[in-house]
Amino acid sequence: xxxxxxxxxxxxxxxxxxxxxxxxxxxxxxxxxxxxxxxxxxxxxxxxxxxxxxxxxxxxxxxxxxxxxxxxxxxxxxxxxxxxxxxxxxxxxxxxxxxxxxxxxxxxxxxxxxxxxxxxxxxxxxxxxxxxxxxxxxxxxxxxxxxxxxxxxxxxxxxxxxxxxxxxxxxxxxxxxxxxxxxxxxxxxxxxxxxxxxxxxxxxxxxxxxxxxxxxxxxxxxxxxxxxxxxxxxxxxxxxxxxxxxxxxxxxxxxxxxxxxxxxxxxxxxxxxxxxxxxx
Amino acid sequence: xxxxxxxxxxxxxxxxxxxxxxxxxxxxxxxxxxxxxxxxxxxxxxxxxxxxxxxxxxxxxxxxxxxxxxxxxxxxxxxxxxxxxxxxxxxxxxxxxxxxxxxxxxxxxxxxxxxxxxxxxxxxxxxxxxxxxxxxxxxxxxxxxxxxxxxxxxxxxxxxxxxxxxxxxxxxxxxxxxxxxxxxxxxxxxxxxxxxxxxxxxxxxxxxxxxxxxxxxxxxxxxxxxxxxxxxxxxxxxxxxxxxxxxxxxxxxxxxxxxxxxxxxxxxxxxxxxxxxxxx
Numbered sequence: 433x434x435x436x437x438x439x440x441x442x443x444x445x446x447x448x449x450x451x452x453x454x455x456x457x458x459x460x461x462x463x464x465x466x467x468x469x470x471x472x473x474x475x476x477x478x479x480x481x482x483x484x485x486x487x488x489x490x491x492x493x494x495x496x497x498x499x500x501x502x503x504x505x506x507x508x509x510x511x512x513x514x515x516x517x518x519x520x521x522x523x524x525x526x527x528x529x530x531x532x533x534x535x536x537x538x539x540x541x542x543x544x545x546x547x548x549x550x551x552x553x554x555x556x557x558x559x560x561x562x563x564x565x566x567x568x569x570x571x572x573x574x575x576x577x578x579x580x581x582x583x584x585x586x587x588x589x590x591x592x593x594x595x596x597x598x599x600x601x602x603x604x605x606x607x608x609x610x611x612x613x614x615x616x617x618x619x620x621x622x623x624x625x626x627x628x629x630x631x632x633x634x635x636x637x638x639x640x641x642x643x644x645x646x647x648x649x650x651x652x653x654x655x656x657x658x659x660x661x662x663x664x665x666x667x668x669x670x671x672x673x674x675x676x677x678x679x680x681x682x683x684x685x686x687x688x689x690x691x692x693x694x695x696x697x698x699x700x701x702x703x704x705x706x707x708x709x710x711x712x
Numbered sequence: 713x714x715x716x717x718x719x720x721x722x723x724x725x726x727x728x729x730x731x732x733x734x735x736x737x738x739x740x741x742x743x744x745x746x747x748x749x750x751x752x753x754x755x756x757x758x759x760x761x762x763x764x765x766x767x768x769x770x771x772x773x774x775x776x777x778x779x780x781x782x783x784x785x786x787x788x789x790x791x792x793x794x795x796x797x798x799x800x801x802x803x804x805x806x807x808x809x810x811x812x813x814x815x816x817x818x819x820x821x822x823x824x825x826x827x828x829x830x831x832x833x834x835x836x837x838x839x840x841x842x843x844x845x846x847x848x849x850x851x852x853x854x855x856x857x858x859x860x861x862x863x864x865x866x867x868x869x870x871x872x873x874x875x876x877x878x879x880x881x882x883x884x885x886x887x888x889x890x891x892x893x894x895x896x897x898x899x900x901x902x903x904x905x906x907x908x909x910x911x912x913x914x915x916x917x918x919x920x921x922x923x924x925x926x927x928x929x930x931x932x933x934x935x936x937x938x939x940x941x942x943x944x945x946x947x948x949x950x951x952x953x954x955x956x957x958x959x960x961x962x963x964x965x966x967x968x969x970x971x972x973x974x975x976x977x978x979x980x981x982x983x984x985x986x987x988x989x990x991x992x
Binding site: 441442443444445448495496498500501655657688689690692693694695697698701 | 725
């Protein structure tokens with residue numbers, strides 16, 4: 433594996449890197465950002481994954497989410513991958529919309545043409561990128577947490593449920609919790625996985641819990657004026673599934689907050705601290 | 713005066729607004745952002761002005777500078793104006809570069825054609841925008857501080873020196889301190905104010921101090937790997953002028969930091985606290 437450091441910038445006493453590498457999983461170049469707190473100069477540190485939402489690259493969270501001060505305080509590495517393969521040879525939404533295709537990989541391995549060639553974000557994030565990070569950076573891979581926003585909240589929850597033991601702490605901002613039941617998710621899963629909805633269940637948080645997958649505990653923040661709350665997010669479905677399964681869910685409906693990075697940045701330090709406590 | 717609230721978003725317990733209004737000073741529409749901390753819901757709050765650098769609008773600092781948590785903690789309003797008039801009828805750099813014209817107003821009232829019609833950022837910020845904010849927002853105008861970055865650091869210092877008593881606290885990130893002596897400044901002042909360099913002195917921090925303008929004290933952070941340090945910023949000229957004038961300058965050369973918002977965001981909370989202590 434070889435990596436190209438596109439940029440390295442000192443921030444909050446640590447180093448904010450943007451890194452490019454050739455991915456075998458997606459057969460494209462992929463870009464991610466990684467923040468190394470000052471503690472990482474002298475020892476391996478726990479690591480928080482942050483999976484981004486529709487349309488985002490690594491850059492949105494890196495520039496807007498205000499995680500570096502908290503990560504420097506707690507000695508936490510923060511990794512922000514891209515949301516899909518990209519490039520002129522990568523297929524994109526046939527409708528020309530922003531909710532599918534490039535920028536909208538939905539954290540699955542696609543099985544359907546023309547998507548299956550490149551859209552393998554599950555394997556990229558479950559196997560390839562962790563191996564690259566373990567080889568190249570001072571991350572303690574026995575202490576990984578995962579979070580994400582919206583489509584990335586879906587990614588964080590499904591990866592934590594689907595890879596038992598890999599993540600010791602899990603949280604999400606405004607996650608899509610039941611993609612099989614909402615427009616964004618149904619469009620994406622139908623394209624990527626095909627019309628047999630039984631194949632969708634292992635990429636649907638609520639269905640995975642119904643089918644027996646378990647987490648110990650889970651922190652979710654969601655704004656109560658989020659414009660996607662009722663149509664796409666449906667946190668009440670996660671509440672019901674966790675209640676039935678005995679999963680300890682802390683769901684905070686934050687009054688007056690929307691779906692934006694103004695919301696995420698407000699509660700990011702809380703999430704970093706929550707993960708740090710569980711990754712000690 | 714009438715204002716149009718373009719967006720209002722809850723963040724860190726307060727409200728981040730972006731506001732548009734017709735400006736008499738620039739004879740264009742102008743856009744600024746203003747963060748109202750939670751304390752502003754029930755009382756008038758002190759206010760920190762932040763003047764941005766070359767190419768920036770209100771948006772760069774609003775999205776990237778990580779000021780809201782500190783402003784919410786200290787009950788501080790944060791105002792971020794644009795850096796120039798803009799629009800298809802506003803003239804721009806004849807060379808097509810980014811260091812002059814739109815996005816580069818240099819916080820002066822231009823006297824030369826074709827700039828004098830619109831490029832009146834001094835009057836806009838010294839008179840028009842404060843009056844608008846006093847009328848529309850819960851700001852305690854007896855407790856104003858000012859800061860800024862690069863060209864905006866120049867703006868903050870020259871406004872504080874040129875408007876005695878208006879600002880009770882002054883700081884800057886990576887300021888241009890002697891525009892008459894550096895390429896960015898000489899290009900801009902020559903275009904806006906004409907070739908008679910005596911007219912430049914009241915828009916040049918070092919010259920203003922040499923000519924008798926005074927501040928009580930001043931906080932300046934600057935990165936020691938800032939690529940513009942030696943050619944455009946020249947902090948040693950500010951150090952010498954303050955020393956000769958008996959101005960209390962706290963100049964911190966921050967090791968490993970550059971000119972970017974990663975640098976600014978690292979030290980923003982320090983600056984907000986520094987202003988808050990002086991605006992109590």
